[in-house]
Amino acid sequence: MDFDLPESALAVREGVRAIAAKYDQAYWDRCDADKRWPEEVWAELVAGGWHSLAIPEEHGGAGQGLLELAVALESLAAGGAGGAASFLYLLTPAFGGLTVARHGTDAQKREFLPAIAAGELETCFAVTEPDAGSNAMNITTHARRDGGDYLVSGQKIWISGVERADFLVLVARTIPAAEARPRTNGFTVLLVDVREAVAAGTLSYRPIPKLGTNTVASNMVFLDDVRVPADRVLGEPDRGFAVLWDILNPERVLAAAGGVGSAELILEIAAAYARERAPFGTPIGANQAVAFPLAKIKAQVELARLMAYKAAWLWDRGRPCGSEANIAKLTAADAGWQAADRAFQTFGGMAYSLEYPIARMFRDARIAKNIPVAEELVLAHIAQHELNLPRSY
Incomplete structure (x- = not known):
């Protein structure tokens, strides 16, 4: 059993993180306030081929898989984008590139994949x-x-x-x-x-x-x-139901990766504030009431990351991954929401100020518990398929 990421995924992490580092929280705040697609970031991802990781090399992509897409999304979210990162990797790289590469005819692959890889077609x-x-x-x-x-x-x-x-x-x-x-x-x-x-x-x-x-x-x-x-x-x-599930499972894996990355970013911001804020002369991060909840969420994030990577690894090998994808989505969404909630509490009243990114991250994190599938349906799936309990829906 090897828990080291392959070299391809490590290179993706480094490359995407380098792009994310160029854009501060003020940039993402402006995009959110203006309801504007992050064109500058998207253009850099396209220019570097970071959006076409799962497209075969013969069609202009990197010939990699869902694992590399998940690492890219996680890295973009953790590097500063937070919840805004998910759609950059879901809409075209996954729904378009991954799906056509897996299920398209030869003619469809020739028509769509080079155009996606070149940044000329979005889905x-x-x-x-x-x-x-x-x-x-x-x-x-x-x-x-x-x-x-x-x-x-x-x-x-x-x-x-x-x-x-x-x-x-x-x-x-x-x-x-x-x-x-x-x-x-x-x-x-x-x-x-x-x-x-x-x-x-x-x-x-x-x-x-x-x-x-x-x-x-x-x-x-x-x-x-x-x-x-x-x-x-x-x-x-x-006979499209099999194709549909082969879209939904990667969607859940990528949602999990986005949740993991967002939670990492939120914890980083909350911990930095807890180290600096000292209204009573001692940093508030020295108080266990502040530190322990953040530490517990960090443990949850690490578990969610492992399951997201496992689900992606299984999918890339054509093996069943429905339960793993669901568990990854469930745990990552909850970790992301818990991170946002505790960051809000850590910042106290200042979390309500739009001078800080916590309010935006708080709003973005909550919807992950409902999309792309509600956590209640995930729990029903786990109960039925992993515990052999009667179907409840």
């Missing part, structure tokens, strides 16, 4: 619906054949990054749920040309006002007979 992902939430079985967005194309109609919610995306990785029903046998049949994953559909008037979107993670918009998306060529199906028609 996002759409599965969640207003009446389905975390229950993908209940999605009603449907795609019907029309000659050599599909016509897609329906509504999606909480679709982050569609305003930037060239293509939307979309999950639709091609067999009605009542007719699907087994019930996991009838899903198809489609690559939807966003700009073409917007120009045709068949796709529109509306940003959702939200509490945090404001460096990327999250949207309601409306589809009205969006035309998608049949050669833009990822995987097999009607």
Whole structure:
């Protein structure tokens, strides 16, 4: 058993950390306040190839895997980006690059992967619906054949990054749920040309006002007979559920990596303040009431990191990793939230001031307990699949 990261991942950590070090908390505060994508950071990640780590070398990438993507995301978050880092690695590197590299046809790989690697094409992902939430079985967005194309109609919610995306990785029903046998049949994953559909008037979107993670918009998306060529199906028609899970598990691993990195950053900021703040003549960090909670969270972070790396390692080898991905997401999200909460308490009243980044980190950390899957569903999965308890949902 070897717990050393491979040289490829160590190089990623060093390279991404060097980029993160150029951007202080004031930069991330401005991006958040202005609801602006961190273009400067994204441009540096693209220029260095740090966004295309999981794209095969023959298509312009680094030929690495989910582990390296996870390390990159963790490093960006820990290096200063915090919760804002996650979408930089989820939207295009994972939802686009990783998914097409794993499930695309040779023609799709030639069309999409070099463009992603060159920074010329961006993607996002759409599965969640207003009446389905975390229950993908209940999605009603449907795609019907029309000659050599599909016509897609329906509504999606909480679709982050569609305003930037060239293509939307979309999950639709091609067999009605009542007719699907087994019930996991009838899903198809489609690559939807966003700009073409917007120009045709068949796709529109509306940003959702939200509490945090404001460096990327999250949207309601409306589809009205969006035309998608049949050669833009990822995987097999009607058999897209396997592709969907191969998107969701990496999403959870990367969410965990972002949580680990964010928690590390928050602990670093809180500890620095606790070393310096001395209203009674002694640094408040000398008080066990301040130090012990932070130390306990540090232990939680280390455990979450190990599980995130294990889940990524399993996925890269084509092995089952559902439970590991869920456990990594659960523990990292909780560690990130606990870190933000204790940092808030450590800063006292000053945490409420926007002169410090704690308020932003506090807002961003809370949503990780709900996305990309609520912790209650994660616990239900663990109970059923690891403890052999009856299904509860």
